[in-house]
Amino acid sequence: MNPRRAQVETSKRYKLVAAALRTNIAAGRLSPGLVLLEGPIAALMKTSRAPVQAALRILEEEGLIRRFEGRGYLVGGPSSKDDPIRRDLAKLGLRISNEIDSALQNRGLWERVYDEVEAAVAASLIFGDFRIIESELGEYYGVSRTVVRDVLSRLHERGLITKTASSHWVASALTAQSVRERFELRGLMEPEAIRRAADRTDYDKIAEALHQAKERDPAMRDAPNWVDFDRALMTHCLMRGPNAHLIELIQQNRLPLAAASRALTKLGLPEDANAAGEYLVLFELIAGRAIEAAAIYWRSHLAGLAEKNLARLKIVAVISDPPVGLPYLTPRDV
Amino acid sequence: MASRKPKLAAQAPGIVRRRTLKVLGAFISLLEAVRVRASGDLGFDLAFEALDFPSCQRKAALDPEAYHIYDQTFHNLSIVWYWGALQSLDTERLKRWGSVGSLTRLGGVDKYASRGVGDVPMNKLYVQPDHSLGPEATRYIAMLPTVHNFDSFGYDLRVFNGEARPRESWSMLFDPRARGRLALVDEPAIGLLDAALAAEAIGALHFENIGNMTPSELVALFRFLRAKREEGFFVRCWATNEEGAGLLRRGETAIQSMWSPMYNDLGRARLHVREAAPEEGYRAWHGGISIARHVAGAHLDMAYEYLDWWLSGWAGATMARQGYYISAPEAVRSYLTPAEWDYWYDGQEATSDLVGVDGETVVVPKGAKRSGGSYVERARRIAVWNTAMDEYNYASRLWSRFVAEVNRRAR
Numbered sequence: 001m002n003p004r005r006a007q008v009e010t011s012k013r014y015k016l017v018a019a020a021l022r023t024n025i026a027a028g029r030l031s032p033g034l035v036l037l038e039g040p041i042a043a044l045m046k047t048s049r050a051p052v053q054a055a056l057r058i059l060e061e062e063g064l065i066r067r068f069e070g071r072g073y074l075v076g077g078p079s080s081k082d083d084p085i086r087r088d089l090a091k092l093g094l095r096i097s098n099e100i101d102s103a104l105q106n107r108g109l110w111e112r113v114y115d116e117v118e119a120a121v122a123a124s125l126i127f128g129d130f131r132i133i134e135s136e137l138g139e140y141y142g143v144s145r146t147v148v149r150d151v152l153s154r155l156h157e158r159g160l161i162t163k164t165a166s167s168h169w170v171a172s173a174l175t176a177q178s179v180r181e182r183f184e185l186r187g188l189m190e191p192e193a194i195r196r197a198a199d200r201t202d203y204d205k206i207a208e209a210l211h212q213a214k215e216r217d218p219a220m221r222d223a224p225n226w227v228d229f230d231r232a233l234m235t236h237c238l239m240r241g242p243n244a245h246l247i248e249l250i251q252q253n254r255l256p257l258a259a260a261s262r263a264l265t266k267l268g269l270p271e272d273a274n275a276a277g278e279y280l281v282l283f284e285l286i287a288g289r290a291i292e293a294a295a296i297y298w299r300s301h302l303a304g305l306a307e308k309n310l311a312r313l314k315i316v317a318v319i320s321d322p323p324v325g326l327p328y329l330t331p332r333d334v
Numbered sequence: 335m336a337s338r339k340p341k342l343a344a345q346a347p348g349i350v351r352r353r354t355l356k357v358l359g360a361f362i363s364l365l366e367a368v369r370v371r372a373s374g375d376l377g378f379d380l381a382f383e384a385l386d387f388p389s390c391q392r393k394a395a396l397d398p399e400a401y402h403i404y405d406q407t408f409h410n411l412s413i414v415w416y417w418g419a420l421q422s423l424d425t426e427r428l429k430r431w432g433s434v435g436s437l438t439r440l441g442g443v444d445k446y447a448s449r450g451v452g453d454v455p456m457n458k459l460y461v462q463p464d465h466s467l468g469p470e471a472t473r474y475i476a477m478l479p480t481v482h483n484f485d486s487f488g489y490d491l492r493v494f495n496g497e498a499r500p501r502e503s504w505s506m507l508f509d510p511r512a513r514g515r516l517a518l519v520d521e522p523a524i525g526l527l528d529a530a531l532a533a534e535a536i537g538a539l540h541f542e543n544i545g546n547m548t549p550s551e552l553v554a555l556f557r558f559l560r561a562k563r564e565e566g567f568f569v570r571c572w573a574t575n576e577e578g579a580g581l582l583r584r585g586e587t588a589i590q591s592m593w594s595p596m597y598n599d600l601g602r603a604r605l606h607v608r609e610a611a612p613e614e615g616y617r618a619w620h621g622g623i624s625i626a627r628h629v630a631g632a633h634l635d636m637a638y639e640y641l642d643w644w645l646s647g648w649a650g651a652t653m654a655r656q657g658y659y660i661s662a663p664e665a666v667r668s669y670l671t672p673a674e675w676d677y678w679y680d681g682q683e684a685t686s687d688l689v690g691v692d693g694e695t696v697v698v699p700k701g702a703k704r705s706g707g708s709y710v711e712r713a714r715r716i717a718v719w720n721t722a723m724d725e726y727n728y729a730s731r732l733w734s735r736f737v738a739e740v741n742r743r744a745r
Contacts, residue, residue: 128731175725176726176727311416314416314722314724
């Protein structure tokens with residue numbers, strides 16, 4: 001991560017830390033007089049000390065906490081007289097909202113913006129060719145040009161957008177041809193990855209996933225739970241293989257397909273009713289260590305899946321307007 | 335009031351609520367005259383909902399419970415089929431299945447016929463064991479073939495050499511003499527093919543398979559169309575029969591995509607507008623009727639009766655008067671006058687004035703001859719079928735942008 005990016009994250013992170021502390025003070029979980037130290041807060045929120053420092057300064061300015069003779073701050077306004085109380089923050093049952101929590105613990109602001117833009121771009125692919133307007137993107141999310149550039153360059157790395165000769169960022173339509181080609185690539189790479197991961201596959205986890213699926217209420221068995229299966233296949237089998245480049249290529253190749261599939265499901269298209277059953281067969285084969293059979297089965301499954309996906313894509317034509325409606329994505333002529 | 339009630343009931347013992355079959359479809363076949371006649375013949379009520387193609391497909395796919403019968407065309411059948419909105423039809427329950435002609439069942443009217451490319455109806459007719467649609471004959475079909483035609487374009491004889499008829503070709507669409515007076519039909523599975531046939535005919539583009547273009551071929555086609563638009567060729571794109579016929583009637587266009595009923599609606603302009611029989615062949619289409627997946631029990635019986643009724647003659651005769659053919663023509667003969675049969679199906683000179691669907695208006699004057707000849711002659715010369723190609727979604731997006739641009743400038 002480059003220093004400027006880190007700076008951006010820090011600058012937004014402190015707001016999240018401040019928000020979390022503010023909520024807990026208001027709810028009385030951080031009671032008056034409690035000593036707030038940078039280190040424990042940083043540890044609790046799984047962040048560095050810098051944003052905690054900044055957050056505490058803000059709360060002091062807001063009159064929610066005050067300095068005292070010792071290290072750190074006390075909960076309470078400048079005129080409060082409570083004696084310092086020293087407690088382990090981790091045992092106070094602080095509430096940190098999911099949003100703040102995930103923002104703090106898992107990703108910076110930059111990554112959150114990235115995720116939203118990626119989802120929007122991916123959803124637009126089935127509706128034709130779009131141009132991404134950098135200035136509009138920055139304005140829409142309230143982020144700097146640096147963040148915009150970082151977001152776009154990652155989208156570029158992942159193959160979702162390209163740059164035209166005139167230096168415009170564009171997202172090209174997901175055509176039937178590219179769906180066909182990507183499924184062909186899946187057919188070449190994924191069965192091979194299953195073979196190569198044979199010695200490293202977590203067979204217990206595969207068996208567990210299989211067991212869980214079979215234990216399901218029969219009435220629920222037809223529910224489209226293939227997404228869980230697919231995650232299990234990736235995590236416990238394909239991604240455990242020895243060739244990191246192959247795994248990366250597989251993931252990158254799947255990205256637009258998965259995004260389009262999610263977008264189609266969101267539009268109300270029925271899911272493939274047989275998909276889960278086909279994963280069951282694959283898992284049976286892997287769990288039974290019939291790796292070669294599993295690889296061959298997977299290849300033929302992917303060939304059939306390609307046709308289903310093409311049909312699914314074709315029917316999107318009856319949906320006239322892209323539901324995207326974001327100012328930074330505009331349709332373009334090719 | 336209350337005292338009258340029992341009396342009323344006693345006087346009307348026969349009132350039973352009649353069952354209704356709901357039909358969703360396009361304006362091609364869902365005429366009021368058809369509804370009235372079918373309802374009388376069948377003894378149950380029919381509710382027709384006629385929409386334009388895109389709205390019809392959207393409703394069919396997203397709201398399959400809203401109708402029992404889906405009356406549409408083979409080229410958009412696969413779209414609705416893959417949404418799981420329709421059920422397989424058992425040919426053993428279809429009384430007139432045996433009278434359906436070879437164009438759909440075998441792929442061509444005879445062995446000399448050009449099959450055409452794109453969505454050839456036979457390729458979507460039979461339900462295969464894996465529930466996909468294909469040309470291998472099975473007991474089950476997805477759609478009962480009904481109305482169809484071989485379309486081209488209409489042009490103003492006064493603009494194109496008057497009486498000395500030129501060699502007719504799709505290239506005429508981009509003839510400089512008609513610049514600024516060209517209109518295409520706004521339908522990506524139809525108008526796009528008219529444009530592509532024309533672009534190929536003038537030698538501007540070549541398509542590996544015009545019925546299944548690649549993304550780069552589509553991009554090339556739309557660059558070509560954009561250039562033609564900038565040169566000022568297009569007047570506008572029309573969406574309905576009324577709109578399209580109006581353009582020619584008022585002389586706003588000299589050449590345009592045409593659907594056969596529009597020729598009956600040209601008024602005096604009919605004298606100088608000719609239906610082309612292009613040397614490259616026709617753009618064909620085939621309609622049909624399907625049953626929604628949820629239909630069962632008594633409604634399913636009604637649905638099969640309704641399908642059967644469509645091939646029993648009267649409907650086919652009514653369609654013929656709009657210039658359409660029916661898949662089982664023999665039953666139609668007894669519902670047409672010999673002069674009508676000879677003109678519409680046999681390509682012979684009309685021995686008397688012929689009336690249209692309303693039974694009054696003369697739509698074909700005595701002595702006229704149908705362009706392109708008889709049914710078999712026309713059916714042998716299919717270049718391409720109306721098609722929702724693999725890239726249909728992409729093509730539709732490009733098409734919508736093009737049409738919006740043409741029509742925006744038209745205003």
